[in-house]
Amino acid sequence: MPFLKKYLLPRIVQYLVVILIGATLIFFVPRLMPVDPVQQTLEKITIQGAFLDPDAIEQMRATLQDLYGLKGGLGAQYLTFWKRLFKGDFGPSFAQFPTPVMTLIKTSLPWTLGLLVTSTLLSWLLGNILGGLAAYYHERKWASVLESIAMVMRPIHYYIVALGLLMLLGYAIPLFPISGGFSIGRKFILTWDVMLDILKHALLPALSLVIVGTCTWFMTMRLLVSNLMAEDYIVYAQVAGVPDGEIAFKYAIRNALLPQVTGLALSLGQIFGGALITETVFAYPGLGTLLYSSINAGDYNLMMGITLLSVIAIATGVLIMDLVYPLLDPRIRYD
Amino acid sequence: MDVLRVQDLKCFYVVESQGQQREVKAVNGVSLNVKKNQVLGIAGESGCGKTTFLKSLLGLVRPPLRCLGGKVEYIGNGKATDIMSLSKHQHKELMWEHISYVPQGSLSVLNPVRRIGDTFESFIGAHMEPSTTKHQYEELVCSHLEALGLPEDTLRAYPHQLSGGMRQRVTIALATILKPHLILADEPSTALDVVVQRGVIQLLKDIQEEQQNTIILVTHDMAIHANICDRIAIMYAGKIIEEAGVEEIFSNPRHPYTQYLIGSLPRIGDKAHRISAPGSPPSLSDLPQGCSFHPRCPEATDNCRKEEPMLTGIGGDHRVACLSLTRGDFNADQAQVALDQ
Numbered sequence: 001m002p003f004l005k006k007y008l009l010p011r012i013v014q015y016l017v018v019i020l021i022g023a024t025l026i027f028f029v030p031r032l033m034p035v036d037p038v039q040q041t042l043e044k045i046t047i048q049g050a051f052l053d054p055d056a057i058e059q060m061r062a063t064l065q066d067l068y069g070l071k072g073g074l075g076a077q078y079l080t081f082w083k084r085l086f087k088g089d090f091g092p093s094f095a096q097f098p099t100p101v102m103t104l105i106k107t108s109l110p111w112t113l114g115l116l117v118t119s120t121l122l123s124w125l126l127g128n129i130l131g132g133l134a135a136y137y138h139e140r141k142w143a144s145v146l147e148s149i150a151m152v153m154r155p156i157h158y159y160i161v162a163l164g165l166l167m168l169l170g171y172a173i174p175l176f177p178i179s180g181g182f183s184i185g186r187k188f189i190l191t192w193d194v195m196l197d198i199l200k201h202a203l204l205p206a207l208s209l210v211i212v213g214t215c216t217w218f219m220t221m222r223l224l225v226s227n228l229m230a231e232d233y234i235v236y237a238q239v240a241g242v243p244d245g246e247i248a249f250k251y252a253i254r255n256a257l258l259p260q261v262t263g264l265a266l267s268l269g270q271i272f273g274g275a276l277i278t279e280t281v282f283a284y285p286g287l288g289t290l291l292y293s294s295i296n297a298g299d300y301n302l303m304m305g306i307t308l309l310s311v312i313a314i315a316t317g318v319l320i321m322d323l324v325y326p327l328l329d330p331r332i333r334y335d
Numbered sequence: 336m337d338v339l340r341v342q343d344l345k346c347f348y349v350v351e352s353q354g355q356q357r358e359v360k361a362v363n364g365v366s367l368n369v370k371k372n373q374v375l376g377i378a379g380e381s382g383c384g385k386t387t388f389l390k391s392l393l394g395l396v397r398p399p400l401r402c403l404g405g406k407v408e409y410i411g412n413g414k415a416t417d418i419m420s421l422s423k424h425q426h427k428e429l430m431w432e433h434i435s436y437v438p439q440g441s442l443s444v445l446n447p448v449r450r451i452g453d454t455f456e457s458f459i460g461a462h463m464e465p466s467t468t469k470h471q472y473e474e475l476v477c478s479h480l481e482a483l484g485l486p487e488d489t490l491r492a493y494p495h496q497l498s499g500g501m502r503q504r505v506t507i508a509l510a511t512i513l514k515p516h517l518i519l520a521d522e523p524s525t526a527l528d529v530v531v532q533r534g535v536i537q538l539l540k541d542i543q544e545e546q547q548n549t550i551i552l553v554t555h556d557m558a559i560h561a562n563i564c565d566r567i568a569i570m571y572a573g574k575i576i577e578e579a580g581v582e583e584i585f586s587n588p589r590h591p592y593t594q595y596l597i598g599s600l601p602r603i604g605d606k607a608h609r610i611s612a613p614g615s616p617p618s619l620s621d622l623p624q625g626c627s628f629h630p631r632c633p634e635a636t637d638n639c640r641k642e643e644p645m646l647t648g649i650g651g652d653h654r655v656a657c658l659s660l661t662r663g664d665f666n667a668d669q670a671q672v673a674l675d676q
Contacts, residue, residue, distance in 0.1 A: 239430055240431050240458045240461070241427035241461050242458060
């Protein structure tokens with residue numbers, strides 16, 4: 001099959017190479033940081049006031065290096081790293097020793113995924129449809145109203161929007177809880193009550209993300225569609241009396257969507273890095289905070305785990321887009 | 336009976352540059368009547384306003400193009416409608432059912448990511464009775480394609496998978512499937528090679544003969560005009576300068592510009608050097624005073640530089656806009672080029 005050989009195979013090879021290079025970088029970059037996790041742990045112990053004689057400290061250092069996978073030269077460490085990786089094991093977290101990195105990621109991931117996948121998809125859909133329509137019906141009044149809103153909102157920094165929403169809807173008009181992923185003290189069982197509670201807590205962070213995301217997609221889509229407006233095939237369809245709604249969706253938005261689909265794949269991949277500012281402002285549990293604290297603590301393994309997950313996610317997103325693209329644009333061929 | 340009446344139509348591109356308003360007089364006072372069941376050709380050099388004229392006939396007048404006067408009346412079902420004053424909805428209803436359009440450049444006019452069949456569906460679906468069944472629709476499309484010599488597979492193809500000739504046939508099929516009264520064709524064969532060109536033009540003519548509709552055909556190619564048209568109007572600098580039946584134009588061109596145009600056509604066996612009009616057409620934003628052809632006209636007099644000639648009948652249905660005609664014939668031997676068939 002020429003499809004397999006000429007299209008799929010090179011892309012899968014490329015995909016694997018990207019992950020290989022990514023993982024290698026992830027291995028080396030933290031080791032170039034001026035934070036030594038072994039030293040930090042030792043400091044943590046000595047800071048508590050216990051007196052230890054230097055021999056004991058040296059012994060402890062050796063044990064910690066062994067446990068953390070930091071024994072031997074870089075080459076030996078790199079080999080151990082790959083051996084562990086193939087078993088799906090990122091090793092133990094240094095900062096929260098001995099909890100495995102996988103367990104930490106697994107507790108944070110659902111929060112991040114639930115919040116970011118919904119808000120990313122929603123803002124993509126809203127932004128593209130509204131942006132496309134605003135560009136197509138540019139002489140209508142509502143289109144210029146929408147455009148002005150997006151124009152004003154987009155340059156505002158995200159944390160200002162988030163804090164503003166928090167103050168407005170969490171404090172001034174207390175419609176939503178101001179922090180956390182669920183009410184404190186609530187048992188974590190799957191019931192309607194718990195679901196509702198989680199949803200209520202997620203709404204405000206999601207709203208902030210959707211507002212800013214929609215405005216960003218809106219602006220790009222509006223530009224893309226207004227560039228298409230003078231295209232011959234749109235004018236031709238208009239002359240032929242095809243209803244405007246049909247032209248707007250099937251001719252203008254449909255054709256401008258291709259670069260936006262790539263954008264969506266990339267931003268879906270970026271989800272796995274978490275949304276640090278959202279998580280900080282709304283005290284929401286998630287991967288962003290986890291990654292941030294791991295960097296501060298010099299927690300190599302956790303850092304590598306999250307970053308590698310992110311690399312794999314983005315590479316997978318791009319691979320899927322590469323495979324789907326010919327379906328969206330028939331001019332792109334498999335060979 | 337007339338199908339289209341154009342009265343003193345003025346459509347200018349109004350552009351502002353460096354705080355100054357400039358008018359590009361692309362259609363500058365055109366009057367023209369088009370009879371039913373007739374193929375009217377509009378000829379002229381590039382940049383003389385042919386395409387803009389056709390656009391304004393379609394009611395496709397959008398900034399920076401503006402209609403500054405005149406009327407375009409379409410006469411159908413016993414009543415006249417002014418195309419320029421239609422609402423958007425009325426315009427959409429008139430289009431394709433009554434007036435359709437074969438565009439220039441068939442690759443860019445078909446949506447690159449939709450199959451030809453989908454384009455048919457949206458173009459025709461907008462004008463079909465709501466009661467039409469899917470079966471009736473499919474039969475209509477298939478029989479029409481078959482009549483035009485297009486295989487049914489065409490419907491499943493994307494525009495880039497078809498050849499230029501096929502694509503142009505598709506646009507002709509799209510324009511003629513609803514049997515409109517008036518078809519406006521803008522350089523339908525320009526991007527094609529001569530062999531395919533002939534096929535496409537022949538197709539257009541065959542359809543016209545069968546459906547008995549009117550075609551206005553814009554092209555700079557005089558050979559095509561000679562092949563298919565009943566009447567020819569020659570445009571120069573936004574105006575029609577001569578209009579007559581096809582044989583009359585080719586055998587008895589009266590305007591010096593028309594004479595140059597026809598005199599420049601090659602003839603088999605004749606190796607003599609062809610004389611073309613000296614100079615180039617004037618800028619439409621800065622027309623010369625008087626007759627706009629006078630800087631290139633060998634017979635120009637002082638009068639030509641001051642007075643603007645009107646399109647006037649000179650016997651039969653031959654109309655010319657030239658002051659010299661009142662002074663007798665111009666360069667009779669150059670006018671000796673007759674139809675080549």
